[in-house]
Amino acid sequence: xxxxxxxxxxxxxxxxxxxxxxxxxxxxxxxxxxxxxxxxxxxxxxxxxxxxxxxxxxxxxxxxxxxxxxxxxxxxxxxxxxxxxxxxxxxxxxxxxxxxxxxxxxxxxxxxxxxxxxxxxxxxxxxxxxxxxxxxxxxxxxxxxxxxxxxxxxxxxxxxxxxxxxxxxxxxxxxxxxxxxxxxxxxxxxxxxxxxxxxxxxxxxxxxxxxxxxxxxxxxxxxxxxxxxxxxxxxxxxxxxxxxxxxxxxxxxxxxxxxxxxxxxxxxxxxxxxxxxxxxxxxxxxxxxxxxxxxxxxxxxxxxxxxxxxxxxxxxxxxxxxxxxxxxxxxxxxxxxxxxxxxxxxxxxxxxxxxxxxxx
Numbered sequence: 157x158x159x160x161x162x163x164x165x166x167x168x169x170x171x172x173x174x175x176x177x178x179x180x181x182x183x184x185x186x187x188x189x190x191x192x193x194x195x196x197x198x199x200x201x202x203x204x205x206x207x208x209x210x211x212x213x214x215x216x217x218x219x220x221x222x223x224x225x226x227x228x229x230x231x232x233x234x235x236x237x238x239x240x241x242x243x244x245x246x247x248x249x250x251x252x253x254x255x256x257x258x259x260x261x262x263x264x265x266x267x268x269x270x271x272x273x274x275x276x277x278x279x280x281x282x283x284x285x286x287x288x289x290x291x292x293x294x295x296x297x298x299x300x301x302x303x304x305x306x307x308x309x310x311x312x313x314x315x316x317x318x319x320x321x322x323x324x325x326x327x328x329x330x331x332x333x334x335x336x337x338x339x340x341x342x343x344x345x346x347x348x349x350x351x352x353x354x355x356x357x358x359x360x361x362x363x364x365x366x367x368x369x370x371x372x373x374x375x376x377x378x379x380x381x382x383x384x385x386x387x388x389x390x391x392x393x394x395x396x397x398x399x400x401x402x403x404x405x406x407x408x409x410x411x412x413x414x415x416x417x418x419x420x421x422x423x424x425x426x427x428x429x430x431x432x433x434x435x436x437x438x439x440x441x442x443x444x445x446x447x448x449x450x451x452x453x454x455x456x457x458x459x460x461x462x463x464x465x466x467x468x469x470x471x472x473x474x475x476x477x478x479x480x481x482x483x484x485x486x487x488x489x490x491x492x493x494x495x496x497x498x499x500x501x502x503x504x505x506x507x508x509x510x511x512x513x514x515x516x
Contacts, residue, residue: 161384164391165346165357168327171336175363177371178355178379182317182343183211185354186280188373189339190215192356193278193311195372196365200233201271203264204280205240207288210315219280222288223453238267240281242291244427244438245446253294261300273308278339283329286318287479290436290486292429298335305338311362312337317354318434321345322394322489325404325432332431338362347390353383403489407432410493411485414500424449424510435485437503439465442516448481449510461513468506474499 162176177192179185190202204210206221217224218231225231239247241260248259268276279301285291298314305312314337319329323345326332330340339362343354377383394400407430415428415435426440439449439462450462466478476499477484483503487496 157381157384157388158379161379161387164388165342165355168391169340169357170328170330170334172360173336173338173340173357174360175358176355177358177373178353178384179343180352180375180377181211181354182315182341183213183216183354184375185317185341185343185356186210186216186219186313186315187213189313189341189356190219190278190280191371191373192339192358192362192366193313196311196362197277197309199275199277201236201276202234202278202280203236203238203267203271203276205282205285206237207240207242207285207291208280208282208315209287210280210282211317234277236267236271236276238264240285240291241294241297242289243294244429254296257294257296257300260294260297261304264301265304268304268308268310273310276308276310278311278313279305280313280315282315282319284319284324284431284434286434287477287484289438289479289482290430290434290484292431293333295333298330298333302335302337311339313339313341315341317341317343317345322400322403323432323434323486325400325407327400347383347386351380351383351386352377353380353387397490399489403432406491406493406496407435410496411435411487411500414497415485418500418504418507421504422507422511423514423516424507430485433485433487433489433491437483437485437507439481439483439510441513443514444516449513450481452480454480461510465506465510468509469503472502472506474502474506476503 165176166174204219208221210216210219217228218235241256243253243256250256250259316328320342338359340357419425419428424439427438441447450459
């Protein structure tokens with residue numbers, strides 16, 4: 157069952173990613189991807205974005221950029237942060253997605269320059285940033301990261317624990333941009349989280365590094381037959397019921413257009429963005445200044461507008477995920493068009509609560 161599961165996953169993966177190392181979940185997948193990269197390159201530094209979440213174990217929490225990292229510091233040495241693209245709140249004063257792409261890549265190149273690219277084992281990034289904003293990379297960005305990695309012999313690791321297996325309307329989100337990383341991490345999306353499983357899909361050249369020497373990793377329950385069986389069954393259902401295609405169409409024809417209507421109606425909505433069944437509503441006090449509805453990592457009284465908004469959503473029968481000043485619209489890949497419209501209508505009504513805080 158383990159070999160059949162690996163075969164099916166490798167067949168879905170892009171390029172020559174044709175080996176699978178199984179773990180018990182996403183955070184362990186990231187930890188072992190870093191081990192693979194360090195072992196392959198003989199280098200120690202790993203770059204990751206500030207707006208990111210990669211897990212809660214030792215290495216992965218150190219690579220995480222959001223405040224969940226703080227209580228775990230100091231972490232393992234070698235973790236270096238950079239700013240990824242975020243056109244709505246550009247760190248690079250960009251005015252178009254193309255400018256954002258160009259300037260974000262220039263920034264990453266400069267970070268590599270001052271860190272010493274010969275010391276960098278891997279660049280780890282969420283293909284589409286999940287918890288920290290559903291940040292869809294501008295066209296050309298992932299290809300640019302791929303080019304930088306190729307130039308300096310760095311392993312490109314795409315974290316698809318959230319973005320993979322249909323969430324972005326593709327088997328893997330990288331497929332949308334036709335980019336092949338060296339390693340892809342996956343987990344709950346592969347079997348809807350029914351049984352703990354995760355893994356790293358590995359490029360042949362990296363797998364060959366460990367042909368003649370032992371890989372310094374592994375877990376007791378890696379590739380558990382029951383977990384692997386659940387993935388095999390799930391992949392079959394994905395194919396039989398055309399769930400990937402459904403998720404893509406649901407985003408393009410229902411969620412995206414309905415969110416655009418919501419954005420036009422509510423002054424508290426600064427931006428909506430996403431793809432497939434992976435979307436965010438960014439909430440602001442002022443559309444012109446883009447002041448967030450609540451501050452970064454708000455607590456207590458500062459978080460009151462979002463607390464009230466979530467209360468209104470729950471009262472209307474829907475419970476979206478909220479993070480800082482954002483509501484995330486991430487329904488199951490099997491959600492029907494009517495169910496999506498019903499949930500979005502509830503959010504639409506609840507946003508009247510947030511509008512009371514809008515000043516422009």
